[in-house]
Amino acid sequence: MKAVITRKMVVADDTGSPRQFAPTKDTPFVEISDAVYRRLKRAGAAEIYRGELTVVGTEQQAPTEEPKADAIDLDRATKAELVEHAKAKGIEVNPTDTKATILAAIEGKAA
Numbered sequence: 001m002k003a004v005i006t007r008k009m010v011v012a013d014d015t016g017s018p019r020q021f022a023p024t025k026d027t028p029f030v031e032i033s034d035a036v037y038r039r040l041k042r043a044g045a046a047e048i049y050r051g052e053l054t055v056v057g058t059e060q061q062a063p064t065e066e067p068k069a070d071a072i073d074l075d076r077a078t079k080a081e082l083v084e085h086a087k088a089k090g091i092e093v094n095p096t097d098t099k100a101t102i103l104a105a106i107e108g109k110a111a
Contacts, residue, residue: 002029002049003037009045011036021045035107038075048073074103082106 005021013019014033021030021040029049032040040046072085079099086093086106093102 001032001034001037003032003040003046004029004049005040005046007045009040009043011039011043011045034074038107041073041075074106 008022082102
């Protein structure tokens with residue numbers, strides 16, 4: 001997924017190694033996994049790239065690009081939305097499982 005880094009942050013990457021992210025002027029977004037995005041989002045250091053990024057203090061904008069239809073904020077999604085998202089990604093989940101279990105299954109598949 002494409003994400004905009006909003007502040008400097010170090011989080012674990014998909015292999016568990018620490019990785020530093022920092023906002024840059026020349027690259028409006030970074031391509032990261034859903035799991036890494038959620039770690040950055042929880043820390044307040046990332047937002048989903050929506051194709052319209054205004055550089056502070058200027059009128060320049062990045063080219064417009066539509067977000068992926070399947071991109072959802074997993075931390076804010078309801079259990080039903082997580083079940084639907086998992087099924088759309090081909091991840092087998094039981095709708096009677098807890099939200100945490102479903103989220104772990106999705107994170108495991110994304111890694």
